[in-house]
Amino acid sequence: MGMKKLINDPGTVVADALRGIEAAHPGTLKVDHTNRLIVRGDAPRPGKVAVISGGGSGHEPLHGGFVGPGMLDAAVCGEVFTSPTPDQVLAALQAVDSGEGTLMIVKNYTGDVMNFEMAGELAAADGIEVTSVVVADDVAVTDSLYTAGRRGVGGTVVVEKIAGAAAEAGRSLAEVTALAQRTADAARSMGLALTSCTVPAAGRPTFDLADDEIELGIGIHGEPGRSREKLAPVHDLAARLVNPILDDLDFTGAPVIVICNGMGGTPLxxxxxxxxxxxxxxAARGVQIARNLVGNYITSLEMAGASITLVKADSELLDYWDAPVSTTGLRW
Amino acid sequence: MGMKKLINDPGTVVADALRGIEAAHPGTLKVDHTNRLIVRGDAPRPGKVAVISGGGSGHEPLHGGFVGPGMLDAAVCGEVFTSPTPDQVLAALQAVDSGEGTLMIVKNYTGDVMNFEMAGELAAADGIEVTSVVVADDVAVTDSLYTAGRRGVGGTVVVEKIAGAAAEAGRSLAEVTALAQRTADAARSMGLALTSCTVPAAGRPTFDLADDEIELGIGIHGEPGRSREKLAPVHDLAARLVNPILDDLDFTGAPVIVICNGMGGTPLxxxxxxxxxxxxxxAARGVQIARNLVGNYITSLEMAGASITLVKADSELLDYWDAPVSTTGLRW
Incomplete structure (x- = not known):
């Protein structure tokens, strides 16, 4: 099947989206087209620790949709499913620097980890204090095509929310970093795909699935999952997402944040x-859901499928989760 | 191609979604499973005019995602792409009745118009004051498979927002109804599909499109559009959506609300x-965009495609648009 997308050209997808974001959100967001950055309109914020993230595009609203008061100061946009360069990340670190230091939230993909790290070193040489937290919450696979260790997926949204709230509340760089790390350590995710997605530059689906097959344990790039299985009722599929998460970490005895996330092509x-x-x-396993999100938060272009993320919280993390946030992707 | 959906059974899709909505939003939303209603948690609100809407399911977040403070008091959920029954609508009118009267916002589909009208008459016989506004904003076709006159599409979101805000502000039933009618009269929309969608009970795509074809002027049920055309760059497709709207109504000289809406399967x-x-x-046509939304607001299940809605506003309508709203689908 050919590629059917609302685009001008596979090479302009990210640039065109950035033009749209700039047109849609004047004042609240600034767009640096050269470096492909989405920056909070009032950045840098004097006296506030900055929080940035980024990665390949195609996972929207992550990360650009989470830039704004109470969450990220900037998002760095790579090409679709491709890490941004160290130069791009460095430009973001410079754009948000208030002198209080900056936390980088990085999904655990080899390219992202390397390029954010390099940018952090370059910024440090310029006198900007930089820390980083790597999110690696996907229980599906240990290593993958794109990762040493677990992949970073839906937990990233929660880490960005809690770190952003702590920064907004005036916490120090060390405190914001520790809270982000604590959140990342308490996050577990698992996803499945009903269909592949098509990277514009590739022009054909990343993988093929038969009409009655699903890919269990899929990441966010169409990379291979844990197993290929037969399509089944959602009652059964839910268990295949939830059980590996609960087998990996004891979620009882604490308030839990749950994200029921769509991969982009699955209706609400x-x-x-x-x-x-x-x-x-x-409920049957004794896990107490304290907060939840249902919708598209970290996607794989038009892929049909879903992922479940659980974060074992405590009253401090919940307070930061509940703090006001005003972004295009998350707002309360 | 077979049907790949995260469902238990084609017959339980709406019921299962309602269970999920109830579980996800305790307190803020009440679910009446018998009548398939999504009701504002604190309804009925003494002293406030009520506003309800509804229609076939499969267009989420419309309408259930727009229930809450500043917007709807209740949404009536039909089967997928099927009008709710008069009994369901009557139950909604009874559930939200505060004695101040209720406005029904109805998309212009023959079944919806008939069933809401019948329910309104039954409620009136019970002493509930009911008005209705029919939204018919789709410029694509005059009559269709499902409609006498124009279809009701994206403009519905704006009518619900503005009527809900006016009701929240304490305006009378006559005033809320007049504002809703004024908004509906000022709304124009046009959509296109890159792919069909599959109604669960049907089990196969509603229509077929070749790999290089789009359906221009599609409604929200996969019903035939204005013409079948070749896929083209989004620059050209945007013009084919915008030009028929501007040909139909002069949008210059007033602040305009624009919705760039996804049909469900198109990534952000x-x-x-x-x-x-x-x-x-x-901008080139001299139209001043005052407000915008970009995202999924009125969808056709997993259809890939988009629609554009323009509403010619004024300062009063804009004030109600800007008023606080707290729903799962729209919040500020």
């Missing part, structure tokens, strides 16, 4: 159906 | 690319 009516099953399963 | 990165083109086109 199905995501709520999945959430009903997940909610029942967690 | 493409919607922002489309918005960049729409924004340029409107």
């Amino acid at each position: 009516i199905e995501l709520y159906g999945l959430y009903a099953e997940v909610s029942d399963l967690l | 990165i493409e919607l922002y690319g489309l918005y960049a083109e729409v924004s340029d086109l409107l």
Whole structure:
């Protein structure tokens, strides 16, 4: 099947989206087209620790949709499913620097980790204090095509929210970094795909699935998962997402934040159906859902599928989760 | 191609989603499973005019995602792409009745118009004062498979927002109804599909499109559009959406609300690319965008595609647009 997308050219997808973001959110967001940055309109914020993230594009609203008061100061946009360069990340670090230091939240993909690290060293040489937290919450696989260690997926959204809130509340760089690390350590995710997605520059689906097959344990780039299985009722699929998470970490005895996330091509009516099953399963296993999100938060272009993220919280993390946030992707 | 969906059974899709909505939003939303209603948690609100809407499911977040303070008091959920029954609508009218009267916002589909009207008459016989506004904003076709007159599409979101805000502000039923009608009269929309969608109970795509074809002027049920055309760059497709709207109503000289809406299966990165083109086109035609939304607001299950809605506003309508709203689908 050919590629059907609302685009001008595979080479201009990210640039065109950035033009749209700039046009849609004047004042609240600034766009640096040269470095492909989405920056909080009022950055740098004097007296506030900055928080940035970024990575390949195609996972929207992550990360650009989480730039704004109470969350990120900037997002660095790579090409679709491709790490941004160290120069881009360095430009972001310079754009948000208030003198209080900057936390970089990095999803655990080899290219991202390397390029953010290099940018952090360059910025440090310029006198900018930089820390980083690597998110590696995907229980599906240990190593993958793109990763040494676990991949960073839905937990990233929670880490960005909590770190952003702590920074907004005036916490120090060391404190914001520790909170982000604590959140990352408490996050576990698992996803599945019903269909592949098509990277514009590739022009064909990343993988093939038969009409009755799903890919279990998929990452966010169409990379191979844990197993290929037969399509089944969502009641059964929910268990195949939730059980590996609960097998990996004890989520009882603490308030838990749950994200029921769509991969981009799955309608909300199905995501709520999945959430009903997940909610029942967690109740049966003695897990107390304190907060939840149901919708598209970290996607793989138009892939049909979903992922479940659980974060074992405590009252401090919940307070930062509940703190006001005003971004295009998350707002309360 | 077979049907790949995260569901238990084609017959339980709406019921399962309602279980998920109830589990995800305790307190803020009440779910009446018998009548398939999503009701504001604190309804009925003494002293406030009520506003309800509804229709076939499969267009999420419309309408259930727009229930809450500043917008709807209740949404009535039909089966997928099927009008709710008069009994369901009557139950909603009874659930939200505060004695101040209720406005029903109805998309212009024959079944919806008939069933809401019948329910309104039944409620009136019970002493509930009911008005209705029919939204018919789609410029693509005059009559369709499902409609006498124009179809109701994206403009519905704006009518619900403005009527809900006016009701929240304490305006009378007559005033809320007049504002809703004024908004509906000022709304124009046009959509296109890159792919069909599959109604669960049907089990196969509603229509077929070749790999290089789009359906221009599509409604929200996969019903036939204005013409079948070749896929083209989004720069050209944007013009084919915007020009028929501007040919139909003069949008210059007033602040305009624009919705760049995804049909469910189109990623946000493409919607922002489309918005960049729409924004340029409107500027070139002398149309002043005062407010915008970019995202999924009224969908057709997993259909890939988009629609553009323009509403010619004024300072009063803009004030109600800007008023606080707290729903799962729209919040500020």
